[in-house]
Amino acid sequence: MSMDTFNKDMLAEHKQASNYTKNRNKKRKSTNKRFLQNAKGFGRKNSFGRGAELEQDEYNYFLEILETLNGLTGEDVTEERSTMANNVYEQIRNKEIKTSSNQLSSRVLDNLIGFTDEETFQRVMTVFVENFRVMCCDNFASHVLQKTLFVAVLRAAGEKHPEKDASIGASKKHKSDYSRELEYNLTIEFSSAHRKACGKFLKKVAKFLLNNLEEFVWNSSGNYVIRQCILNLAGIAEVKVGKENTSEAEKITVPDKWFKLINEFCSRLLNWPQFPDLPYKEFTSALLQSILISLNRAEDKFQLKLIGEKLLNDSFLLKSTELEQTEEIMKLPKVFHTDSSIRLLEILILVAEPEFFKDHLYKRLFQGNALVLSQTRATNFCIQKILDHVSDKHILEQMFSELGTGLEEILQLGHTGVVVSLAKACSRLTCQQGKFIKLLFEALHCSDAGGEKLLASVLQLMPLEKQTTTTTQIHIHGSIVVQNILDFNKPIKLVSAILETKNSHLAKIFTDPKGSFIANAFIDSKFVGEKSRDKLIRHLEGCYMDLALSSHGSRVLELLYEAAGSSPKETIVRELSERIAQLNSKPWGAIVNRKLRVEVYRRNPSQWKSVLKSPGEHLVISDTVTRGKKRK
Structure with a gap:
């Protein structure tokens, strides 16, 4: 795929992602406010938090701190947080573990640990080292330990980050707490001794988790600490494990020797007799996902192939024995039967080397199964991942022959993401483009239509007979399909449909946040002639x-x-x-x-x-x- 084509796809999806971020931030603020209100309510009932019980004056103190944190604004927020962090941690001296084990106070400590000075942070690390087991197994203290580990990684690796990293979050008018935390710990001048102490703390955490792996893997809190540790060892500051786009995680440059610790975790798990069962449990699947993401970040192709083959041969290809083999989906390999294993497979697809992707993942799991998998809610995302990462035209042709016959049913089921991924793959690999257009129009029953009706069907991914006179909102996937078709070698029928659409209706499409990027594709496509571009300008x-x-x-x-x-x-x-x-x-x-x-x-x-x-x-x-x- 060319960078121009990639940029067009990204531009088309950027608005949706931007809206998601805004909504997520709004939801986070609402959650913080609700948590504070609930905490005040518990205090009025003389119930001083879940977990370890605090004294009333201690509870009220942390309420005030949390309320102050939520209200901090302006340019001096980082400096204020730093002062507050050192004061709060001084107040809990010799009570760090108990305070970390209370729901309210643990949240405050979690928010402030990243802004402490050298002396305070080293004291906290020393206390936590002596109480690893207690903290790993506690629902609230484990969060404070995770944040402490994260901060230690940033400070230990900070000397490898020159001034360029000072720009992290700096371009944002309103920095998030996460951005401030990154900026503070990566750019401030900590002493060499402090950075070494942070590195030693990281190794101690990793060694302790390795020595107690059999216990903590099955514990929800301990499992999360392990995952955080593995990701941090790879220099991944933050990642939503299981989400499709792991590239959005902040990357930190870390010493190569840290990658050896990741290999130790990997080797230990590979030798477990229970390894084949790990993909089918939520926490253990998430752990394996973290390992795959971290190995990919470390560019450890050998270990990636090793764990990929182990997963495929010993776990994924097993037959399910839980249900009778009556439904067609149940005849497929076991990996497709649970959400946790499907999420793990999606990550493996993302990080797999081309040879392993082609000769193992595709041939042994997907070849001949593409249509069935595209028609179920849980597994159609795997088909999307395969299509998004296929680089072999022969594989795409095979998948196209399977999916093409069921394109109408895929649309009827609402699995429009499969159609988008198929369009992107045809555009990227410049094959099956004419067939895709033909089959898509047939699936939408608009092959004989033209102009506004054809364009509306594709934009809404809705059959022609279901079109109404009222304006229907543009489907984000429909817009992306149109953009990719415009980048096909012969998009003439769609170009004609756009130029035949009434100019007032076309203007409405171009003022829509999703439809506006069709103009980008039309103008930028090297397969849309100059005369057609001139016609579009005059048409409007x-x-x-x-x-x-x-x-x-x-x-x-x-x-x-x-x-x-x-x-x-x-x-x-x-x-x-x-x-x-x-x-x-x-x-x-x-x-x-x-x-x-x-x-x-x-x-x-x-x-x-x-x-x-x-x-x-x-x-x-x-x-x-x-x-x-x-x-x-």
């Missing part, structure tokens, strides 16, 4: 103001303006200049006015034309498009 005449007055539409308008010749450029600006007051009524319109110099044109068209011909004009428009992408 009369709708330029509608585009300019919306966030997403204004970005499309700027994109069209840059792609247009001198005459279409003037047509766009002339139309906007006729309603200059309306254009300035919205912030996005005001930006378009400034960037395209609409006001200049309204006052003096000749002056505007002379500016257009000047060398600096190209730079202005380039800045405009960049600004539009940043806004996304």
Whole structure:
């Protein structure tokens, strides 16, 4: 896949990811507020927290600290947290373990440990080393231990991070607590002795966990500490284990010798008689996922292949004996029967080397099973992962022959992600493109349709006969499919459908957060001719103001303006200049006015034309498009 194609896909999905992040942050704030309210309620009932019981004055003290933490804002937040952290840890001197074992106080300690000074942090590490077993097995203290381990890794590895790492989180107007924690521990000047002490603490934790692996693997708290330790040893600061995109985790440069400790964990587990059962339990599956992610980060191809073959031969390929072999899905290998093993398989697909991917994972698990797997809710994500990472055209052709016959049923089941991944694979490997278009249109019953109806079917991934006169929201996957088809070698039928769509309806599509990126694909595709691009720009005449007055539409308008010749450029600006007051009524319109110099044109068209011909004009428009992408 070319970087341009990759960027188009990422741009199309970026808005959805951005909304998810905003919602997640909002949910986190709401959760913190609710936790504080519940804690106050327990205090009024003389119940001073779950876990270890605190004295009333201690409980109230931590309530006040937590409330203060939640209310910290401004530029000096990090400095305030550091002062507060040292004071709080001084208050709990000689009571660190008990305080860590209370739900309320453990949250406070967890939030502050990353901002302590050298002396305080070393004292805490010393206490925790003497009480590893208690802390690993406690539901609340284990969280404080995990954060302490994480901070120790950052400080031990910090000397390997020059000034460039000071930019971590610095570009954000509103830094998260996590960003501040990273920045503080990676960039502050800790002494060499302190960094060595942090490294020794990490090794002691790892050795203790290795020596007690058989006990802690089956304990929910201990298991989580093991996973955190393995990820940190690989230099992975944070990762949502089991999620598809592990590349979003923050990467920390760590000493190569730390990777040897990961190998010890791996070797110990591989020799366990219970190893074949590990993928089928939630906690143990998550542990194996962490190991795979860490080995991939360490670029340890030998160990990855070793554990991959072990999983495949001793665990994944077993037949299920729990249910009668009546349903077709139950005839498949055991790995496809539980959510935990499926999540592990997805991670293995992500990290597998091409040879292992082709000769083992695909041939032994997926060949001949693609259609069945794509039709069940749990396993269709595995098919998506295979399609997203296939690099062999022969494999894609085999999968296409299986999936193509059931494309309509896949859509009916709502497994649209499979269709998206198939479209991306056809685009990336430049094969089966014509067949994909033909089968998709047949599945949507729109092969004989054209223009607006065909485009609507694909955008909504809905059969033609189910279309209504009312406007239906664009399906995110439908938009991405359209973008990928526009990057096919012969997208002529879809190009014609777009150009035949009524301009007012097309403008609505381009002002939609999901539909707007279709304009990017149309303009940027090397398989959409220059005449078609010119037709699109002219086709939208009369709708330029509608585009300019919306966030997403204004970005499309700027994109069209840059792609247009001198005459279409003037047509766009002339139309906007006729309603200059309306254009300035919205912030996005005001930006378009400034960037395209609409006001200049309204006052003096000749002056505007002379500016257009000047060398600096190209730079202005380039800045405009960049600004539009940043806004996304």
